[in-house]
Amino acid sequence: xxxxxxxxxxQHVQEGEDFTTYCNSSTxxxxxxxxxxxxxxHPVFLIQLVKSGEVKKQKRLTFQFGEAKxxxxxxxxxxxxxxxxxYFCAGLESNYQLIWGAGTKLIIKP
Amino acid sequence: xxxxxxxxxxxxxxxxxxxxxxxHQTENHRYMYWYRQDPGHGLRLIHYSYGVKDTDxxxxxxxxSVSRSKTEDFLLTLESATSSQTSVYFCAISEPLxxxxxxxxxxxxxxxxxxxx
Numbered sequence: 001x002x003x004x005x006x007x008x009x010x011q012h013v014q015e016g017e018d019f020t021t022y023c024n025s026s027t028x029x030x031x032x033x034x035x036x037x038x039x040x041x042h043p044v045f046l047i048q049l050v051k052s053g054e055v056k057k058q059k060r061l062t063f064q065f066g067e068a069k070x071x072x073x074x075x076x077x078x079x080x081x082x083x084x085x086x087y088f089c090a091g092l093e094s095n096y097q098l099i100w101g102a103g104t105k106l107i108i109k110p
Numbered sequence: 111x112x113x114x115x116x117x118x119x120x121x122x123x124x125x126x127x128x129x130x131x132x133x134h135q136t137e138n139h140r141y142m143y144w145y146r147q148d149p150g151h152g153l154r155l156i157h158y159s160y161g162v163k164d165t166d167x168x169x170x171x172x173x174x175s176v177s178r179s180k181t182e183d184f185l186l187t188l189e190s191a192t193s194s195q196t197s198v199y200f201c202a203i204s205e206p207l208x209x210x211x212x213x214x215x216x217x218x219x220x221x222x223x224x225x226x227x
Contacts, residue, residue: 009150033215042200042218043153088152097168098216102152 004091006101014109019076021104023089031092032065032072037103038085046074046087076106084108113137114219116201122225129188131222133201135181141204142184143216144168144176146197153200159184191226198223 003026013019023032031050035043047056049065049072056063062075076083086105090098113136123129133142144156145168155168157176165176173195175187188195202216 006152042221043202043216045215045217048215090153092214097155097158098153100152100154102150 004089004099004101006089006104008104009102010105010107012107012109013079015081016078019079019083019106021074021087021089021106023072023091023101025070025091025099028069029091030069032069033090033092033098034063034072034074035088035090036085037088041085043088079106079108081108114201114203114217116199116219116222118222119220120223122227123191124227125192126190129191129224129226131186131199131201131224133184133186133219135184135201135203137203137217138181139203139205139217140181141214142178143202143204144174144184144186145200145202146170146195147200147221148197156186156199191224193226196224196226 004023006023011019031048033048034046036046037043047063049063052069053067054065060077064073072089074087084106086103088103089101092098115134117132141160143158145153146156147153154170156170156174157165157168159165159178162178162181165178177185184201199222201219204214204216
């Protein structure tokens with residue numbers, strides 16, 4: 001079945017440094033969604049990418065969808081303490097099922 | 111946040127006992143999902159529903175059953191809980207019925223932390 005691999009599992013950065021997480025799918029995705037989960041909270045939708053090669057920005061966050069629609073990335077510029085949490089990618093399968101990556105936990109060092 | 115509640119929020123139970131978790135939504139969304147979240151595994155789909163009395167299995171459905179008798183309620187039952195079912199359980203919804211939107215982002219409830227001793 002379809003799998004979505006996400007790396008790294010953890011990333012420690014100093015506040016102000018950049019952060020990137022990557023997702024790779026074993027098959028072509030119709031779309032990919034990104035979610036953020038704060039510690040102790042629930043996943044919250046950030047964005048959906050649909051088109052091959054699509055790039056979307058939300059303030060300091062940049063999301064990319066690969067040309068082959070099998071990989072995606074999330075890049076945060078100049079991290080802030082409010083960025084702490086776990087970032088998940090999820091690829092849409094049929095019947096409105098999402099296949100989730102394992103998440104990347106962003107830890108900001110004081 | 112979308113109007114999704116889960117009950118109970120925390121539960122401790124013993125191996126072999128039945129457990130039912132409830133998800134209630136006030137958003138009139140067609141799709142409802144049950145996930146479990148465990149360290150290193152992200153979110154894994156247990157069961158989902160695409161309408162009243164219409165349900166289907168996800169990737170980790172063994173040991174779980176679901177029911178949806180009303181649009182707003184989706185119940186997850188562990189018939190005989192085991193320690194491997196200790197987890198955080200999230201309910202999610204998608205696709206507003208009124209608009210017929212194809213924008214299928216999922217909205218999550220606050221989660222239920224279940225411990226099976």
